[in-house]
């Protein structure tokens with residue numbers, strides 16, 4: 141079995157802190173790639189790599205905030221203007237289809253219903269039900285983050301490996317379940333010691349022990365990056381690829 145690779149296309153917060161792109165992770169080495177989250181800047185991040193957006197067939201979305209799903213319209217339009225033919229399947233929380241349509245309509249009125257040479261399949265995932273989506277099996281667990289719809293952490297079985305991702309969340313014991321047995325756990329750590337509803341800080345996270353392999357921190361704000369020399373956990377970097 142080929143090695144599974146995890147590429148951090150974007151591991152910044154919503155505000156481009158440190159010049160980082162919004163959230164997007166790419167899994168490769170399984171049957172075919174899987175994109176996890178698609179923040180508004182994801183098409184830019186993709187175009188800095190050798191990956192054509194039209195080659196991506198499957199996307200998993202953790203929650204319906206712009207820095208996690210807002211890049212979808214551009215990914216679709218880029219496919220439309222680059223002769224994409226393969227279907228695009230997007231899986232995410234309940235409410236995905238309505239929010240996707242509203243976002244698309246606000247940005248490019250009428251485009252959502254224009255004819256295009258490929259299908260878009262939107263799958264709304266119920267919590268805690270494993271679902272096979274292309275090359276992966278996704279198990280969503282609800283976490284603590286207000287997004288107008290359930291916000292999910294994702295357990296992603298892919299290429300014989302288990303990749304866990306917290307999504308955006310304040311501290312919740314659900315994260316022990318999310319990370320349990322994972323080869324890699326990507327955990328949001330927006331802040332260093334600032335308390336903010338719906339987001340994690342390093343002081344809290346660093347007191348926890350997870351039953352997982354490698355732990356990497358993502359969704360890093362300016363305040364977190366300013367304390368990088370005090371952080372003993374591994375922080376992801378844009379453009380970095382790791383073996384899972």
Ligand SMILES: [Zn+2]
Pocket residue numbers: 153154205207208308359
């Ligand atoms: Zn976010």
